Amino acid sequence: MNQRRFREREERRTVGIKQWSLSIRFLVAVRVRPHRADEGPRIVHVVSDKMLVLEEEADSRRDVLRQRRLNDKHYVYDKVFGENSTQEEVYDAVCAPLVGDTLKGFAGAVFAYGATGAGKTYTMTGLMSRALSHLFAGIAASEQPDSFEVKMSYLEIYNENIRDLLNPGPPLELRDEGGSGAPVVAGLSELRANSAAHVAELLARGDRARTAEPTHANQHSSRGHALLSVTVSQQVEDVTQRGRLFLIDLAGSERAGLRARRLEGAHINRSLLALGNCIMALSGGARYVNYRDSKLTRLLREVLGGRCRTAMVAHVSAGGVHRDTTRSTLHYAQRAASITNRVERELVSTPMHLSQYRTVIGELREEISRLKVKMKDDRTSEPDEFQIQNQRVTKEDSTEKVNKEDNAENAAHLKSLREAIVSTFKQQMRLRRRLMELDSHLLGLSLDAERQHAAISHWEARFNRLYKPINLPGSRLSTQQSYRGGTGLSSSSSERAEAEVAVEQAWAELAGVEREQEAARAERERVERQLEQVRLRGAQLEQELPATISSGPEREVLALVCRVHELEADKLALQGERAARAHELRRRDLALQRRDAQRRLSDEIITRQRRALQEIGVGVPPELAQLYELYQQEIHASTYTESNDIYTPPYRLPPISTSLSELTWSESSSGSGRGSSSGSGGTLLDYRLPPLAPTPRPRTRYSQGSATTLKRYASDESLVTAAHRRDPAAP
Numbered sequence: 001m002n003q004r005r006f007r008e009r010e011e012r013r014t015v016g017i018k019q020w021s022l023s024i025r026f027l028v029a030v031r032v033r034p035h036r037a038d039e040g041p042r043i044v045h046v047v048s049d050k051m052l053v054l055e056e057e058a059d060s061r062r063d064v065l066r067q068r069r070l071n072d073k074h075y076v077y078d079k080v081f082g083e084n085s086t087q088e089e090v091y092d093a094v095c096a097p098l099v100g101d102t103l104k105g106f107a108g109a110v111f112a113y114g115a116t117g118a119g120k121t122y123t124m125t126g127l128m129s130r131a132l133s134h135l136f137a138g139i140a141a142s143e144q145p146d147s148f149e150v151k152m153s154y155l156e157i158y159n160e161n162i163r164d165l166l167n168p169g170p171p172l173e174l175r176d177e178g179g180s181g182a183p184v185v186a187g188l189s190e191l192r193a194n195s196a197a198h199v200a201e202l203l204a205r206g207d208r209a210r211t212a213e214p215t216h217a218n219q220h221s222s223r224g225h226a227l228l229s230v231t232v233s234q235q236v237e238d239v240t241q242r243g244r245l246f247l248i249d250l251a252g253s254e255r256a257g258l259r260a261r262r263l264e265g266a267h268i269n270r271s272l273l274a275l276g277n278c279i280m281a282l283s284g285g286a287r288y289v290n291y292r293d294s295k296l297t298r299l300l301r302e303v304l305g306g307r308c309r310t311a312m313v314a315h316v317s318a319g320g321v322h323r324d325t326t327r328s329t330l331h332y333a334q335r336a337a338s339i340t341n342r343v344e345r346e347l348v349s350t351p352m353h354l355s356q357y358r359t360v361i362g363e364l365r366e367e368i369s370r371l372k373v374k375m376k377d378d379r380t381s382e383p384d385e386f387q388i389q390n391q392r393v394t395k396e397d398s399t400e401k402v403n404k405e406d407n408a409e410n411a412a413h414l415k416s417l418r419e420a421i422v423s424t425f426k427q428q429m430r431l432r433r434r435l436m437e438l439d440s441h442l443l444g445l446s447l448d449a450e451r452q453h454a455a456i457s458h459w460e461a462r463f464n465r466l467y468k469p470i471n472l473p474g475s476r477l478s479t480q481q482s483y484r485g486g487t488g489l490s491s492s493s494s495e496r497a498e499a500e501v502a503v504e505q506a507w508a509e510l511a512g513v514e515r516e517q518e519a520a521r522a523e524r525e526r527v528e529r530q531l532e533q534v535r536l537r538g539a540q541l542e543q544e545l546p547a548t549i550s551s552g553p554e555r556e557v558l559a560l561v562c563r564v565h566e567l568e569a570d571k572l573a574l575q576g577e578r579a580a581r582a583h584e585l586r587r588r589d590l591a592l593q594r595r596d597a598q599r600r601l602s603d604e605i606i607t608r609q610r611r612a613l614q615e616i617g618v619g620v621p622p623e624l625a626q627l628y629e630l631y632q633q634e635i636h637a638s639t640y641t642e643s644n645d646i647y648t649p650p651y652r653l654p655p656i657s658t659s660l661s662e663l664t665w666s667e668s669s670s671g672s673g674r675g676s677s678s679g680s681g682g683t684l685l686d687y688r689l690p691p692l693a694p695t696p697r698p699r700t701r702y703s704q705g706s707a708t709t710l711k712r713y714a715s716d717e718s719l720v721t722a723a724h725r726r727d728p729a730a731p
C-alpha cells in the first residue's frame with residue numbers, strides 16, 4: 001500500500017478514533033452475533049450505534065424473583081455493533097486507534113468477552129489479521145520502514161497453565177522479574193514477523209494449537225484465553241521505541257454446567273473475575289490494583305496498568321435461548337462502561353484544598369520562570385535595581401574590573417549552589433514518591449492477604465468437618481495438611497478437587513504476598529534512610545544561602561524553589577491521605593459486597609419460603625405479611641436512590657402485593673392457618689433450606705404490630721426469617 005492510500009485509509013479511520021474520545025481510556029463495545037433460527041425468538045434489538053434493548057420474558061409471574069424484570073432493558077455502551085456489522089467496521093472503531101498508538105510506541109489491548117458461541121473468536125480473528133496488515137502498511141508508509149521490527153508471540157492460558165501456541169510444548173512458567181517490571185513467560189517463543197502473509201501463516205498455526213472442544217452452543221469452542229502479543233520496535237536515533245498490542249480472545253464466560261468442566265469453569269471464572277476487578281479498580285482510579293489473582297491479569301499488568309487504551313468487545317447472541325448468558329454479559333459490560341464514566345466525576349470532585357495547592361504551585365513556578373528570565377536578561381544587559389543600589393553605595397574609586405570579577409565569581413558559586421539545592425530537591429521528591437508507592441503497595445498487599453484469607457475461610461467453612469479433627473490454629477502448614485489429610489467430606493470428589501486447587505492456590509498466593517510484604521518493608525526502610533540523608537544535605541545547603549547570596553532576585557528564586565518544594569511535600573502528604581482513604585473505601589466496598597451477597601441469599605430464602613407456602617396452600621400470619629411489606633418497601637426505597645435506572649441489579653425482591661393478598665393469612669381462618677403453618681415446617685425441610693436466623697428476637701418486640709417497631713426491623717432479614725420460623729409454633 002503506498003503512502004497516499006495509507007493516508008486515505010487513516011483519514012477514514014479517524015472517524016473511529018474521534019468516536020473513541022480521549023477521555024475514555026477503556027472503551028466498551030457490544031457486538032451482536034447474527035441470529036440463528038434454532039436459537040428461539042430474537043430478543044436483542046439494536047436501537048442505535050450506542051444502545052440496544054434486551055427483551056425480557058413476557059410471562060414470569062410464576063417466578064417472583066423475575067417480576068421486576070418484566071420491562072425490557074435498555075443498555076448503553078460506547079459502541080454497539082448490530083448483527084449486520086462487518087469485521088471492517090468493528091476493526092475501524094475499536095482496534096485501528098490502538099494500532100496507531102502501537103506505531104507511536106504505546107501499548108494497547110482489545111479483549112473479546114462473552115459466552116461460548118457468542119462470536120468472540122470470529123471477531124478476534126478479523127481484528128488480528130487486520131491489525132497486522134494495518135501495522136505493516138503503517139510501517140511501509142513511514143519515512144524509515146527499515147527502522148521498525150515486528151515480533152509476535154501467541155499463547156493460551158488454559159486451566160491456569162500457559163502454553164506457547166506458536167511452538168506447542170509443556171506448560172510455561174510465569175516469572176515475576178521483581179520490582180515493578182512486567183512478568184515474563186519463561187521460554188515463550190517470540191517470532192519476528194516479516195509481512196502480513198507471514199503473520200497470517202503464524203496465526204493459523206497458533207489457532208490450530210488452541211484447546212477446543214464442542215459445547216452445547218459451539219461445535220468448535222475455544223476453552224482457554226488466547227493472547228496474541230505484537231511488539232513493534234523502532235530505532236529512533238540511539239533510542240529504541242517500543243509499542244505493544246495485545247489481542248485477547250477470552251474463554252467463554254458462561255458457568256460450566258457440566259461436572260467434568262467444573263475445574264475448567266472455576267479457572268475461567270476466576271480469571272474473568274480478576275480481570276473485571278482490575279478493570280474496575282483501574283477505571284475507578286484506584287492507586288493499587290490487584291493483578292495477582294490470575295495469570296491473565298498478571299500477564300496483562302503492563303497493558304492494564306499503563307497509560308494505554310484498552311477496549312472490550314462484549315459478545316452476545318440475539319436468540320431467546322441465550323437470554324441468561326446474554327443478560328449477564330450485558331451487565332458485565334455495562335458495569336465496566338458505567339465505571340469508566342465515573343472517573344470523570346471523581347476528577348471533578350478532587351478535594352478543594354488539593355486543587356488550591358496545585359494552583360499555588362503553578363503560580364510559583366510561573367514566578368520562578370519570570371525571575372529566571374529576568375536574571376538572565378539582567379546579567380547580559382542592564383544591572384538590576386539591586387545592583388544599581390549596590391553600585392550607588394559602592395565607593396566611587398572602586399574599579400569596574402574588580403566589580404566584574406567579583407560578580408562573575410559570585411554568579412558561578414550561586415549557580416553551583418542552586419544546582420546542588422535543586423538536585424537535592426529532586427532527589428527528595430523522587431524518594432518521597434517511592435515511599436508513597438511503597439505505602440500504597442503495602443496497603444494493597446494487606447488487602448490481598450485479606451482476600452486470600454477470606455478465600456481459605458470460605459473453603460474451611462464449606463468443608464467444616466474436614467478441618468475439625470485437626471485443629472491447630474496458628475500453624476498454616478498443619479492446617480493445610482489437615483485439609484489434605486482430612487476425611488468425612490460429604491461432597492463429591494470434583495468439589496473436593498476444586499477446593500484443593502483453590503486452597504492450595506490461596507496459600508501459595510499468601511506466601512507470595514508475605515514475601516512481597518517483607519521485601520517492600522525492607523525497601524521502605526532503605527528509602528527512608530536515604531531520604532533522611534538527602535534532607536540533611538538539603539538543610540545544610542539552605543543554611544549556606546544567606547551568607548553567600550548578595551543578589552536579591554537570586555535569593556528570591558532560591559526561596560521560591562524551597563517553597564515549591566515544601567508545597568510539593570504537602571501535596572504528597574495529602575495524596576498519601578487520599579490513598580489511605582481510598583484504601584479504606586475499598587475495604588468497605590468488600591464488606592458491602594459481602595452484605596450484598598447475604599441480602600441476595602435472604603431474598604432467595606424468603607422467595608422460596610413463600611413459594612413453598614403458596615404451593616401447599618398455607619396462608620401467612622398478618623404480622624409476617626406486614627414484615628414482608630416493610631421489607632419490600634425498604635428494598636424499593638434503596639432502589640429509588642439509585643440514579644442509573646437502566647441497570648437494576650436482578651436480585652431485588654419483587655413487589656409482593658398481588659401475591660400477598662392470596663397468601664395473607666385471614667383472621668377468620670386462623671385456626672386452620674396455624675395448623676397448616678406447622679405443617680409447612682416439614683415441607684420447608686423437604687426443600688432442604690439452611691437453618692434460619694440463629695438468634696430470634698423476643699416475639700413481643702415485633703408482635704405488637706407497631707409500624708415504627710416493625711420499620712426498625714424491616715431491613716433485618718434475620719428477623720423476617722426468624723419471624724417465619726417462630727410463627728408456625730406460636731400458640
Ligand SMILES: Nc1ncnc2c1ncn2[C@@H]1O[C@H](COP(=O)(O)OP(=O)(O)OP(=O)(O)O)[C@@H](O)[C@H]1O
Nearest residue numbers: 033115116117118119120121122218221222251252
Ligand atoms: N458476526 C458474525 N457473523 C457471522 N457469523 C458469526 C459471527 N460471529 C460468530 N459467528 C459464527 O458463530 C459461531 C460461533 O462463533 P465463535 O466460535 O466465534 O464463538 P466464541 O464466542 O468464540 O465461542 P467459544 O467461546 O466457545 O470459543 C461460528 O461458527 C462463527 O463463524
